[in-house]
Amino acid sequence: MTSNLACMNSRSPDSGLIKETGRGNETAILTSALEAFGAEGFNGASMRDIARRAQTSLSNLYNYYPSKSHLLAEVLRQANAELLARTERAVAKAGNVPVARLRAAVKAYVGFVVDHQTAALVAISEFRYLAGEDREQVVQARDSTQSIFEKIVWQGVDSGDFATPYPEDAARNIVSMCSAISTWYHARGRLSGRALAEQHARYALALLEARELG
Amino acid sequence: MTSNLACMNSRSPDSGLIKETGRGNETAILTSALEAFGAEGFNGASMRDIARRAQTSLSNLYNYYPSKSHLLAEVLRQANAELLARTERAVAKAGNVPVARLRAAVKAYVGFVVDHQTAALVAISEFRYLAGEDREQVVQARDSTQSIFEKIVWQGVDSGDFATPYPEDAARNIVSMCSAISTWYHARGRLSGRALAEQHARYALALLEARELG
Amino acid sequence: MTSNLACMNSRSPDSGLIKETGRGNETAILTSALEAFGAEGFNGASMRDIARRAQTSLSNLYNYYPSKSHLLAEVLRQANAELLARTERAVAKAGNVPVARLRAAVKAYVGFVVDHQTAALVAISEFRYLAGEDREQVVQARDSTQSIFEKIVWQGVDSGDFATPYPEDAARNIVSMCSAISTWYHARGRLSGRALAEQHARYALALLEARELG
Amino acid sequence: MTSNLACMNSRSPDSGLIKETGRGNETAILTSALEAFGAEGFNGASMRDIARRAQTSLSNLYNYYPSKSHLLAEVLRQANAELLARTERAVAKAGNVPVARLRAAVKAYVGFVVDHQTAALVAISEFRYLAGEDREQVVQARDSTQSIFEKIVWQGVDSGDFATPYPEDAARNIVSMCSAISTWYHARGRLSGRALAEQHARYALALLEARELG
């Protein structure tokens, strides 16, 4: 699942976020939009850019998506859906202990950022250009993801595992830290994705003043 | 200090970042550019927008700054300079104990974000549209600011005050957390700027696994 | 050959230089560009002017030519190509006697200037606004044309038909004389195109101090 | 005479066309306009260019000349006046023999082109951008110069010195040849100005089918 063909031309460093739909060029177009938004920003990227990247004609784009905004919306929708799904899945598998759950959540989040760096970057930096219903939908997905962290935080605070005096904003800050990775991460850098996830899990638990840092 | 007259027409929620220069409209133009970039993004803001905000003509903008890019550069330059100056000043006054120094640095940073939210937001979200020398200059200022935090981290690690196993990336994450405030903060929200600073100082020290959380 | 449809709306006094390409408006655009450059000069003509003349929208111009410079380049390319072709053809048909060849060359050149006065004018007066590769290409075509004259001059000098003591620069001056016609010629003037050609052939042979002036 | 100070900064290869007037910057402005028009064409040169070259402010230009067109007019006025004066003077000194007079006229004309190449170039290529009274005035000077040649031609035809069957247009062609030098001449080229003048005198006499080529 979440495999696609667009990565076959391997222009994109983050592979396979965009879901295959059966319609021929759809994946390529969405992938190209993601790349373009990542490279130039929403307003900096032109529909011509996207068409060029997708190796199709400008006008053909409109056979798939009715506007540039819809492209952004769809990209962000899929990115946030995947992030949410990954996080939920990881937490579900982590059992019931807050520390383990938090570690799992952070590692899933960091894993997403590392696997889909461009998507993660676009999700934080171009989100603001969404409007109306699209915006709300994405906000909802984002909030769902963050509330996973919040629930864990409160669970840990209630159980005495986390001692932070500021539980209300801790989740937001943990999420901020994780998303910020997308702004500087380079594969082939000092740390592997796995190490990065481990590291950030530690940061997160420390921030929560966990009794056990794992 | 760093007061200006541009805020007299009180269009800007974050007052007085842009320095008065003596040249009539210069402050108004720079302030307007900041607002426009904050509201629409660099590529979304048009020179006409900026001129309208500054209550001057489009062409007159070019008597002050030779291009939109230069406007962005100058805005970011001043924002980062002020942030750096505040942080340096605060740390200098904080004495020599790592915990106290770190608290001072975080509170200065958060103070900047709260006082100049738009500038802080633009500094992280529009920085990417800088190029060439301007970019390097801003990178340098940003690095200078971050390295203040890094030095404190290492000082604390050396002294045994901070126990984090990952000192290399701790500063970056602390700074990320602080800048991220600009993306959601609302004056009149639950927390005052002062409380927010206090809170983030605690998060930062906890993240560093400080023996004493102050 | 070299006929086109653009002259059907008969806006252009010099008919049919621009070659039909099959693409709908292409000929009209190129013809309009030629007229505009002729009437206002390269820098004086605006893309709006050209669009208006071609009865299309400003932006549609860019579906055919990527810039004003490209329009100029293409106009000059076609003009010089036609001039070169005419001259070559005429000389080839003129046999091997220098005097006859020179007469043929001059008459072909003058014929081009008379038939495509605007193009001839633009070719000399707006050439300077070409740059880069386009410029070199046009220079080459121009040189090819001039070297036809030069070869004839040397042939005549060698055979003793031309007695000029300055054969090196004679061709350039003959060509100058012929192109200059484009700056003052009016159809319906004292001389027909044919008479003008005859006259300039005589001037050229005289300038070369030909033994036989034909 | 016709010396000026503008050439002190020696930016201009053709020295001293523009007459000193006593008003401080006037010569520099006019010289700069000439250079700018020569380098970029009338429409390609901006008032800012001219001000920059003259090392004064944009607005100060308007203290001397009320518009860009007036600058062009004045430049062309002075250029044509000098050309006319030189030619008249030379012919007057040449005695009464048509061949000698024609030689003198051609050599004076070529001398002007060589001494003031930019001015000569601008005179032929930017003349078209003059309008109204200015245009007529310059046309008159140009015609005066050409009529010097015409008178000599007719004198020589009447006296039997020139045998051309086309005396009506001969003068125009001689003048064309001479002005065209401005489009290709390079000091330090194969021929000195003096040799060039000699050569063109010969071409001119040959074109007129003079009995004696001097």
Place this chain on the structure above:
DNA sequence: AATGAATGAGGATTCATTCAT
């Protein structure tokens, strides 16, 4: 599904010129 042509609005920037000082 796919294309090339078409368009009106708007992009940043420069223009010649004016004005207050």
Place this chain on the structure above:
DNA sequence: GATGAATGAATCCTCATTCAT
């Protein structure tokens, strides 16, 4: 004379989008 600030119109060109095929 000289300047910097100011302006409205115009510059080339690109935009997202639509339409006919």
